[in-house]
Amino acid sequence: MVEQQKPHGGKLIDRTLSNGEAEDIINRANDFQSIEIGPELVKDVENIASGLFSPLEGFLTSDDYERVLYDKRLSSGIPWTIPIVLDLSKEKASNLNPGDEVLLRHNNQPVALLNVDDVYKFNKRVHCEQVFGTTDDAHPGVAKIYQLNDRLVGGKINLLNETSTPFYEYALKPAETRSMFKEKDWEKVVGFQTRNVPHLGHEFIQKTALSLVDGLFINPVIGRKKSGDFKDNVILDSYESLIENYFPQDRATLGIFQTEMRYAGPREAIFHAIVRKNFGCTHFIVGRDHAGVGSFYHPFAAHEIFSEFDEEELGITPIFFKSFFYCKKCRGIANDKTCPHSEEQIVNFSGTRMREMLTNGERPPADSMRPEVADSILKYENPFVE
CATH class of the missing domain: 3.10.400.10 (Sulfate adenylyltransferase)
Known part of the structure; x- marks a missing residue:
């Protein structure tokens, strides 16, 4: 059981x-x-x-x-x-x-x-x-x-009354996600927070974490964002495409967290972990510059704040990830712990570059983003918050 x-x-x-x-x-x-x-x-x-x-x-x-x-x-x-x-x-x-x-x-x-x-x-x-x-x-x-x-x-x-949402099918409450995880027989579930569309680095992090647990709960923030962020429906469509084409259908699911981004960096990382715990997750992915904005927080401040709490009292296990890149020599995603090759072989995941290409109607290269994901974004005339 x-x-x-x-x-x-x-x-x-x-x-x-x-x-x-x-x-x-x-x-x-x-x-x-x-x-x-x-x-x-x-x-x-x-x-x-x-x-x-x-x-x-x-x-x-x-x-x-x-x-x-x-x-x-x-x-x-x-x-x-x-x-x-x-x-x-x-x-x-x-x-x-x-x-x-x-x-x-x-x-x-x-x-x-x-x-x-x-x-x-x-x-x-x-x-x-x-x-x-x-x-x-x-x-x-x-x-x-x-x-x-x-x-x-x-x-x-x-x-008294719950307001309507255009994303009703994804707006699962904690009681509903907990019931779903139970039906799927997922005892260990890892939550992934995002406000972006997925590139290969995100996918690699998700699959690496998934290899340690029973199921992956991809949980985008849906709500007020800053100018230049991806629109909510674009994020959801891109993840639907990723899950459909590149994840086992019984190991990954998508639901939304309806709130505004506060961009509080490390404090918001703890808050996001607690929310996913309430959804029923046992683990939570904490990436580089989690909930950060500009240069207000150093890249791994969100990792360090977890040391201020006992894992038992926080009640959810963080899984920390640093930067990943595509190595031409390795022909796959790697990081400095797994790849010995020189900078000439390394292709960093540049969100800015991918945004520029998507804005210009171009599909980012296959070493950065899945073609199906890119196509789901390109169907929108303007995928960004103005």
Whole structure:
């Protein structure tokens, strides 16, 4: 019998109300104060409700926020590295008190009910320094924080309505992925985080990790990204092509993680590992410059942060990979541990070069990208976020 991975904190959180309970609250919507939230916060709410952010049951209270900021843990001591917060204006905050129930709306439609625990100030510069390691607003995560309101509200949520997604077939909840892994008889599952289309280096990393476990869960981030990133549907189509043509059909599957990229480098690597643990993964691939942006983090900072946590308390095994390249002499993918040949024989995977070729309607060479993957991208007139 397959022994399943335990959720982070030991219990898979479920904060989704029954249809009857939700309908009752929606019918009384005018009885509640309300807060309008954007699409990224909606996804945070839904990820809390489904248990993907277990053990969180809502937005961080001040005690949890402070511990996460400075200690990378919740007040309970459980590892957690990214503050999941709800911001609101000083004026709105002045009308809220602990114990209040507030309706969270998106496009004026009820999404969730928030039970207010506390409302507190936060220092944006300190937040950025701790989470991103910089206060430079050239960093997209820092720029986002500087745009937030001046107060945060913490408290548990109850989901009333789930928003629609164009990628419904891939939007599996933790309970569903866990059931799927069990049906596939996968006891050991490795998760792969990505916000890019796959080249041969990615495929090699995935297959190397897959050789150690029972199944591979390819889990792209779907949501707000920076300009120049690949569009969500392009990423999904490219991976469908890769799985169909180059993976055993009973050993790899595709599902999405609906959230925004925060580009928090090492802290986000831990957060991504925890999320995949909640999906049911036992292992997690951590590559070069995981969740990085520009030159804000050194290439292997995301590897080093795992040493700050005991593997037992984190509860998921990281698999670290450095850089890979194509060796003409070896006629395959290699790295400096496996290949003795000179630089003249080495073809590095240049994302910039591949993007240029794809932009120009050209298929990257076979030593960089599978032709079927390239063709799935080239069918789009513009595959990049503007």
